[in-house]
Amino acid sequence: SAVISQKPSRDICQRGTSLTIQCQVDSQVTMMFWYRQQPGQSLTLIATANQGSEATYESGFVIDKFPISRPNLTFSTLTVSNMSPEDSSIYLCSVDSRGSNTEAFFGQGTRLTVV
Amino acid sequence: EDQVTQSPEALRLQEGESSSLNCSYTVSGLRGLFWYRQDPGKGPEFLFTLYSAGEEKEKERLKATLTKKESFLHITAPKPEDSATYLCAVRAYDYKLSFGAGTTVTVRA
Numbered sequence: 001s002a003v004i005s006q007k008p009s010r011d012i013c014q015r016g017t018s019l020t021i022q023c024q025v026d027s028q029v030t031m032m033f034w035y036r037q038q039p040g041q042s043l044t045l046i047a048t049a050n051q052g053s054e055a056t057y058e059s060g061f062v063i064d065k066f067p068i069s070r071p072n073l074t075f076s077t078l079t080v081s082n083m084s085p086e087d088s089s090i091y092l093c094s095v096d097s098r099g100s101n102t103e104a105f106f107g108q109g110t111r112l113t114v115v
Numbered sequence: 116e117d118q119v120t121q122s123p124e125a126l127r128l129q130e131g132e133s134s135s136l137n138c139s140y141t142v143s144g145l146r147g148l149f150w151y152r153q154d155p156g157k158g159p160e161f162l163f164t165l166y167s168a169g170e171e172k173e174k175e176r177l178k179a180t181l182t183k184k185e186s187f188l189h190i191t192a193p194k195p196e197d198s199a200t201y202l203c204a205v206r207a208y209d210y211k212l213s214f215g216a217g218t219t220v221t222v223r224a
Contacts, residue, residue: 001161042202042214043159092158103149104204104212106158 002027002095006107013083013114020079021110023093028073033094033104034066043092049076083114117142117207121215128222131192136201136218139185144208148186150179151202153217159202163188193222 003026013019023032032049047057047068055068069077080087093107118141128134140148147166151159163172165181172179176197178189188201203215 004158006158042216043204043212044214045211097161102147103161103164105161106151109156109158111156 001097002029002105004093004095004105004107006093006110008110009108010111011113013112015084015114017083018079018081019083019112020077021091021093023076023078023107025074025095029095030073031096032070032076034068034076034078035092035094035106037090037092037109039089046078046091049078080112083112085114088112088114117205117211117213119203119205119213119215121201121203121218123218124216125219126221128190128193128220130194130222130224133189133191133193135190136188136220137185138188138203138215140203140205141184142205142207142213146206146208146210148181149204149206149212150177150186150188151204153200153202162201190220193220195222195224198222 005024007022034046035043036046037043045058046061047055049055049068049070051070051073065081067079090109090111092109094104097103120139122137147164149164150162152162153159163179168183170181176191180187198221200217200219202217204212206212
């Protein structure tokens with residue numbers, strides 16, 4: 001199974017600021033995914049990070065709010081921009097284990113609190 | 116639209132009291148159903164993959180089964196360390212994962 005490291009593990013940020021979350025995988029993967037888990041809720045896919053091209057965003061998520069970088073096959077970043085208290089969530093990085101119809105593995109998450 | 120519904124939302128068990136969690140799904144072209152365990156403050160931990168109706172997987176006190184419309188996660192003789200939120204997810208024809216809201220299991224000693 002892939003080992004996924006996320007940084008930071010948690011942060012408390014002021015509204016109006018931005019936070020960049022890093023995700024490092026111990027092996028090369030084609031696609032990386034970013035999820036949001038709001039308090040008491042399940043996981044919602046934000047976007048798919050594609051190496052060499054722009055990220056693909058799900059309905060309700062836009063690039064200006066959640067810019068994503070994918071400079072190589074083992075690393076990605078998600079930025080949460082111009083934060084408001086409604087952005088307080090756990091943000092999770094994920095990769096598929098061996099192919100697009102297999103299980104996904106997750107990082108330990110970044111717990112973001114916006115005050 | 117793909118839908119995943121888990122029940123119950125919460126389950127309180129006495130140590131040793133076996134029970135089952137339900138995951139019902141509506142998906143276009145099921146490409147896999149997955150169970151995860153999530154502890155507070157951590158990312159989901161993969162447990163099982165099921166691909167076709169009738170399939171069963173077991174790991175320690177957990178057993179997952181799959182029918183054409185739902186999956187069950189059976190917990191046999193649970194221990195306090197089995198306390199966690201259990202998430203069900205399905206992968207549809209477009210390969211995207213859809214998650215249920217989870218069942219939070221609390222096992223009392």
